[in-house]
Every structure is written in C-alpha cells, then in structure tokens.
Amino acid sequence: MSNLAQERKYKKIITALSIIIPLAVAALFGVNLKKLGFNVEPLTFLPPIYASVNGLTALVLVAAVIAIKKGNRKLHEQLNTFAIFCSLAFLLMYIAYHMTSDSTKFGGEGVIRYVYYFILITHIILSVVVIPFVLTTYMRAKLGDFPNHKKIAKKTFPLWLYVAVTGVVVYIMISPYYV
Template structure:
C-alpha cells in the first residue's frame, strides 16, 4: 500500500529538510569568519554561560516531557516539549550571534581530560547536526496529531536530544577556565 503525502506534508517536509541542511552549513560558515562583529557588545564568556543555562534547562524539560508522557499527561508533555524546542531555538540564534561576535576559544587542558573533552565535543557537534531534523520531524508529527509517527521518531529523538543538551553543559564546564 503506497502512502500519500498530505498537502501539509508537501510543504513541511521540504522545509524541514532545507532547514536541516542550511542550519549546520550557516553555523559552520559563521564559525570560520575571518572577522568578528560584536553585535551585542558582550564579553566572550557571556554567551557560553547563557548557552549552558539554556542547554541545562532543555535537558530538564526533556526529562519532564518524558515523565509526563509516561504518566499519560499528554497536554503537559506537549507544553514542556514545546518549551524545550523554544529554548533550543533561542540557543541556536544566540549561538549564531556568539559565533559572529567572538573568536573561538581553544581548550588548553591536557592528558585524559583533553581526550574526554574532545570525545564529548565531537560527539556533541555531530549529534547537534543530526538532532535538527529529528526534533523538527518529531515536533511536526506531534503537533499534527500523527501520534504513531511521532512516537516512532521520538524514540530516537529523545535520547539524542538529551545527550546533546547534557554534553552542551559539559563542554561549558570543560571550557570554563578558558573564557
């Protein structure tokens, strides 16, 4: 049996795919700008703390959303997940502004901590790119009432999104002495 796309799917799916490709490319380009333009006049350590707070808050909201889903409080689940999505969107905008505004800060740790940091950082970055389409598709399926599809993709989205949120905080902790 061939599945057909709804009118909304014909618009939403290409938009989700386009955003999933464009966002990582834009972030990569901004990270490699030859010049910085401090748009908000913020010091280099300001953004990372804000990002850690957003990531930590997102992790808490994701756990709350999982809990509410498990106890079948679907309205609360929806509300905290939308809030987690909103915080992630604020993070993304702020992260882009921080990359335009401040030069990269390099990790100077040594030994085992250096290996741990780079493992966490690399996995965080790779999964950050992967999580974009997962979150967008999960949100889309949930908000359009396609709960079977929503649950199927959320099984993948939740642990990856949680990992990205938690490792975002860990990256900040590792980098704290260098800001």
C-alpha cells in the same frame, strides 16, 4: 489539505531547515565582526547563559517524557515546544558569541583532552543529526500521527538529551580557559 499533503509540505521545510541551519551556523561561526572592522563588544557573558539554556533544555525534555508517561499530552506538547524554543535561543546566543569573540582553546592535557574532544565532536555531529529528528517528531504530533510520533520520539529523545547535556559538559570543561 490532507494529512499526506501537509506531511509532504512539512517534509520539504524540514529538509530545507536541516540543511540551512548547519550551513548557516558553520558560515557564521567563521565570521568575526571585530576582525571585519565592526566596533562591537565581545559578548563574553553569553557562554554560561547558553550553557544554562542547554541544561534547562535537558530538564524540560525529561519533564516532557514524564508528562506523557502520566498521560498529560497538553503539558508534554507545551514542554517540547518550550524545549525547541530553548534550543533556538541557545543557537542564536552561540552564533552571537562566536561572531563577536575569539574562540577559546581547550587547555587541558593528557587523557582529559581526548575526553573533551570526543564529547565536543559527538556533541557537534549529533546537534546536526538531531535537527530533522526534532522537527519530524514535532510535525508528526502536530498532524496527529501519534503512532509514528511515538516511534521517532524514541530515537529523538536520547539524541536531543545527549546534545543538551553534553553542551553543558563542554562548557564546564572549557570554562576555565575563557579569557
């Protein structure tokens, strides 16, 4: 199969995942198994774990950039693959937490409340926006299209890093209000 044919195939998958993932998260976010009558324990231990995974993702992304700047393509690829795995692990834990626990309300007042919601809203929006960027960047590398990989990676990296870092910030800001 030619690179062009492979790219077309992958673009269809990327488009589907870029739509399905946010819709599934939104749908599952509204499902609380306890309220539906299931006898499940709230997974209240997960937020600090998935916040830590976000922090790890940020560190891995920075390490991946350092690796490629030093010419270590193999390490760069491994680190980015691991960052994708971390993001997926975060997503699964986030969904599991929200399906078994009541959402926590932010209790801060005044200016800090606006700061929190600004960070939260931009984090959520960019976490959706970054999905096709990450997948396309990864696909371009896998297909050996390094000029286009590099071009989109320059956009993907800051978006993905912002999402990872703000995930930690949101957790730190809301953690005093967890029950």
